[in-house]
Amino acid sequence: MCLFRYEDDPEPEERVPAGLLYVPVRPGRGAEAVIRLFRTPLGARTAVGFTRTDLLAATLGEGQGCIRLSESLLRELCAPLGADLITVDPTLSAPAAAPASPAAAAAPHRPGRLPAQAA
Numbered sequence: 001m002c003l004f005r006y007e008d009d010p011e012p013e014e015r016v017p018a019g020l021l022y023v024p025v026r027p028g029r030g031a032e033a034v035i036r037l038f039r040t041p042l043g044a045r046t047a048v049g050f051t052r053t054d055l056l057a058a059t060l061g062e063g064q065g066c067i068r069l070s071e072s073l074l075r076e077l078c079a080p081l082g083a084d085l086i087t088v089d090p091t092l093s094a095p096a097a098a099p100a101s102p103a104a105a106a107a108p109h110r111p112g113r114l115p116a117q118a119a
Helices: 052-058 071-081 102-108
Strands: 020-027 033-035 037-039 046-049 064-072 083-087
Touching: 020 071, 020 102, 033 064, 033 071, 037 052, 037 102, 046 071, 064 071
Parallel strands: 046 083
Antiparallel strands: 020 033, 020 064, 037 046
């Protein structure tokens, strides 16, 4: 057993280290980039990393910026922000919101009465 922890060592429950990941970022102030955090279906905060750029583009779109980080560095950066989970190569995501039809957007919303309940 090794007494020293190296950056690419896997966590005990992981079978292999993720290595370098493509991590989605958003523009910050000036030239810096800010790591995007997401939520799991149960609401927990998670950092997301992708093993390939085509997987990142398929999930978040072609224009999504990214940086390369090791899994351990991503974990260290996101832990103080309350994101203790790292999701690698997420495949399930909600579809993009469809724009409302022009007719529905033009019609004013008029609150109506609730239907009478049968006794």
